[in-house]
Amino acid sequence: MWSNLPFDLLANIFSFLSPDSLACAKSSCRHWHQCARCLATPESPRRHPPWFVALPNRSRGLFCCAYNPIDDSSSSSWYMLPLDFLPIPTRPVSATAGLILLRSTSTTPFQLAICNPFTRQFRHLPTLNVTRINPAVGVIELDPGHQFGELNFRAYVAGGMSEAPGGGALDEPKVEMYDSRCDTWKVIGSMPVEFAVRLTVWTPSESVYSNGILYWMTSARAYSVMGFEIATNSWRELSVPVADRLEFAALVQRNGKLTLLGGKCGGDACIWELGEGDVWRMIEKVPFELGMRFLGGKGCWDGTKCVGNNGIVCLYKDLGSGMLVWREVADEGRWEWFWIDGCCSIRGQQPQNFQIKGLLLHPNLAHSSLLNA
Template structure:
């Protein structure tokens, strides 16, 4: 009986399941497995998972936090032939990453650790090391473009040009020159994390005083926006925000303190949130630990994190509006216990897609 339920109906049922429950339901029989691969109805909107990959060495696992159950899962990365570093979520379960090989030139790839997909993108048109990488989806999210800007080529010559990968063409093409002053700043400073809003990709310079560099992909124009409290911020990170048309900046000026700003139309920063003092004290529980703070965000939540074993500070929409909560760090990967505190991570927010 139940194994004959029409696919549309089952897909409707499945749309209310968390990815973990769905994965178990689709293991029940072949019909359910086939239906779980139907495109989900629009009503399905699970909060994205927090996916962390160690930022050094050759990680054999990545770690995914299911925000609904506050549970960590360990996802093996052995299906990927190279060590990787996270760059940005692409959508549909895919993440953009770069290979951490000994070759100098940047090489990008897409992977889905839930369904074990991996494909290498073609080589860049020009070999570059340490360029800025930014990702921007098309308006209907059906395709995306990756922009690679600046970097050095050959014997440390600056490469003040841009190139772009379009997922529809599946190849790179040159996108012309870029102002040298931006090429230099991006090359030297960029921590390779980009956010996008309103057709512009933004990067943060990685040294104080912080500032934000934006590239308007349609006009091909560059601009710089000073960070709020720029000369006082000890750490800062760019994030996608609750309002998809804007970017956010998270940063702190002294220990145990952090604020969230949004960039408004007139390039002004509006303060939208603040870490409650008590939670801040618990999150930054070691002296000087705020220096290693990183941050990722989406329209549904904002995650502040430091390393794998440490707690994660989450700002999310709860029953009574937006609330800050501390979530336990990852404490084991099934094979070995994780040494507390000392595995630095990069992370993205990713809706887990199993297909």
């Protein structure tokens, strides 16, 4: 594993060594000597692609699997990370700053937590001001180039059901924001009730941030997109291309723009990009042969999931199934499709197959004092 770590990640690791340990590392080989002399700084760009982390939809004493894209030529690219350090059952929500945002499944009121599967750190976030269940969650990473080990993000919670004054439940219109720098939640506005209903019932946790707006995909009747403009606390709705014909639809950010992936029943999977005037423009199709391989020849896109960031988009289903990856080729300015085998064996062990949520993150090996607060 150490021989496959990229230069800038090694430099970041070396920056946490004591002087005597750093001296030993520098004497190991010429490559490590050079790396130790160029220790990473907070402004160091991330030149390596993120890892794909496959987490169980619900975890309690299980494990997750991490795929290292630096060495994708063999099955040794997959690593198993135990999750037995999580004290409660959880569901993954999002990745930010090399950490994973989780939602508790052991308590009825909604609560978020955060963990680092590489350092086995875990921490609950404070409780919300308004007790609610099943809201939509959006996450924004602040200053992505900031030093690892420091929490620097905002989380937004919208919709959900709260307790009515006279008993029963109501659709909660208040929107709350958590800022990791002050470790508090605050109510920042409200939303139309009809939007709250759709975010509560028809929206998964995934969100995408692009150009000052948080977006969620909703699946009420036909697919549509809900947007929350943070600066103005205003809400908007966008249509989805051929929405009534899509078996799956997902949002990602690509090159700073909102991008939509969708698969049609018995047809192709296409990729659209949102342009001026909120007009969708198709920019790519999944190659037919790779699409059939991904679907097992069945021609059904139902159950497909997607995760992406600026330089990579991944289509996946479960842990053991293969993954379709569309990624930018470094220094060439073009995008290519790749096939990645599913996680069927790790160091001679065969992990059990299960439904997953995939996240993309850069491994964060720095212990955070805030995670243990």
